[in-house]
Amino acid sequence: MVNQFEALKKTDIDVYTALMSEMERQSYGIELIPSENYVSAAVLEAIGSIFTNKYSEGYPGKRYYGGNQFTDVIETLARERAKKLFKCEHANVQPLSGSPMNQAVYLAFCKPGDTILGMDLSHGGHLTHGHPVSHMGKIFNFVRYKTHPEENGRIDFDELMKVAKETKPKIVLCGYTSYPRDYDYTYFKEIADAVGAITMADIAHIGGLVAAGVMRNPFDYGFDIVTTTTHKTLRGPRGGMILCKKEFAEVIDKSVFPGLQGGPHMNTIAGIAVALNEALQPEFKEYATQVLKNSKVLAKTLMDSGMKLVTNGTDNHMMVADIVTSFGYDGKEAEKTLDKIAITANKQVIPDDANPPLRPSGIRIGTPAATTRGMKEADMEKLGKWIVEALQAKDDEQKLASIKENVMKLCKSFKVPGIKVK
Numbered sequence: 001m002v003n004q005f006e007a008l009k010k011t012d013i014d015v016y017t018a019l020m021s022e023m024e025r026q027s028y029g030i031e032l033i034p035s036e037n038y039v040s041a042a043v044l045e046a047i048g049s050i051f052t053n054k055y056s057e058g059y060p061g062k063r064y065y066g067g068n069q070f071t072d073v074i075e076t077l078a079r080e081r082a083k084k085l086f087k088c089e090h091a092n093v094q095p096l097s098g099s100p101m102n103q104a105v106y107l108a109f110c111k112p113g114d115t116i117l118g119m120d121l122s123h124g125g126h127l128t129h130g131h132p133v134s135h136m137g138k139i140f141n142f143v144r145y146k147t148h149p150e151e152n153g154r155i156d157f158d159e160l161m162k163v164a165k166e167t168k169p170k171i172v173l174c175g176y177t178s179y180p181r182d183y184d185y186t187y188f189k190e191i192a193d194a195v196g197a198i199t200m201a202d203i204a205h206i207g208g209l210v211a212a213g214v215m216r217n218p219f220d221y222g223f224d225i226v227t228t229t230t231h232k233t234l235r236g237p238r239g240g241m242i243l244c245k246k247e248f249a250e251v252i253d254k255s256v257f258p259g260l261q262g263g264p265h266m267n268t269i270a271g272i273a274v275a276l277n278e279a280l281q282p283e284f285k286e287y288a289t290q291v292l293k294n295s296k297v298l299a300k301t302l303m304d305s306g307m308k309l310v311t312n313g314t315d316n317h318m319m320v321a322d323i324v325t326s327f328g329y330d331g332k333e334a335e336k337t338l339d340k341i342a343i344t345a346n347k348q349v350i351p352d353d354a355n356p357p358l359r360p361s362g363i364r365i366g367t368p369a370a371t372t373r374g375m376k377e378a379d380m381e382k383l384g385k386w387i388v389e390a391l392q393a394k395d396d397e398q399k400l401a402s403i404k405e406n407v408m409k410l411c412k413s414f415k416v417p418g419i420k421v422k
């Protein structure tokens, strides 16, 4: 079981105290940020292990340092499990997180100035998909597509085909950080084939749902490259993976190391191996199925209570609420209000948001973490009602305090894995 941090308490009381407070914070409230989750006690043990002491530059069997017989075991396990889980031919498990995993792919196939087609940030794309503030946005020519304003988040593929033919991208990238629908990968593949581009799906958010087979797998549609973080729905430690066809294995591996990174974090890779093994078990499929059920119920409860959701519903683990339209104030205020009832969500831009990024019009809500704690549909109905009540009450501190009581009472019956509370 998880250790009691006795050594830490003795040598660094400041870090120890912050850790204890964070444990309490994670236990007493409910985490509805869709990109967050709770790892298992076994994953925690692996991440907190002495694998962190080891330098393992290179790949299994081809290292630049001695003493790697056991890190080879760990990394090979992680790679094989990833391949099995995502039904692919090659897996690189070394990217230090989601952003470097995407950078490694761009740098593997593109020269500075080359064009990459990606989704606009305000419509759900990620910073690493070419937002001007990201370094990648300065190095490559990102052309960004949008969703249909009135059609529940549909992407206009005829328009996208036209843009692709005009701009001749090297990579057709799809994937999102704030988009509540699934993709029809067929169309992206058709467009990429028409212009001779590589297909890349960044499934950072939905990796666990794809692994469990409850959302579409881009490899079933002939995709070349799939990237995913390991710490979101996949419920592992913070990291990234690049999955690909065999023909791209060498160029991807070289791009990650020595192209972009130095020594891999072997303790993290040990944790990833454990998480991937967990994801191969039947219980994980049940978990992923429940994430989607919970998300549907939460979305319906919110909409039935009068909340406007971008895309008017959800096909995945998250929803984006239009707070300005629903309540007449912004997402930052909404985030603050939910904090007061022990619910953590995050402010979020909505498509073509008229508000600035630090005061965007929406919030993003998701069910992966709550589902890991064991919450089901009935709990989602309660949470959904409390969320709308709180957002309507806004400055009524007394009302907010009484809702908070209810939230905390509910949370008491759902333990956070890896945290023992007195």
Ligand SMILES: *Cc1c(COP(=O)(O)O)cnc(C)c1O
Pocket: 035, 097, 098, 099, 100, 102, 125, 126, 128, 175, 176, 177, 202, 203, 204, 205, 229, 239
């Ligand atoms: C979270 C995310 C990333 C980046 O992951 P980090 O680990 O935060 O760097 C990349 N792409 C998408 C679509 C994401 O949602």
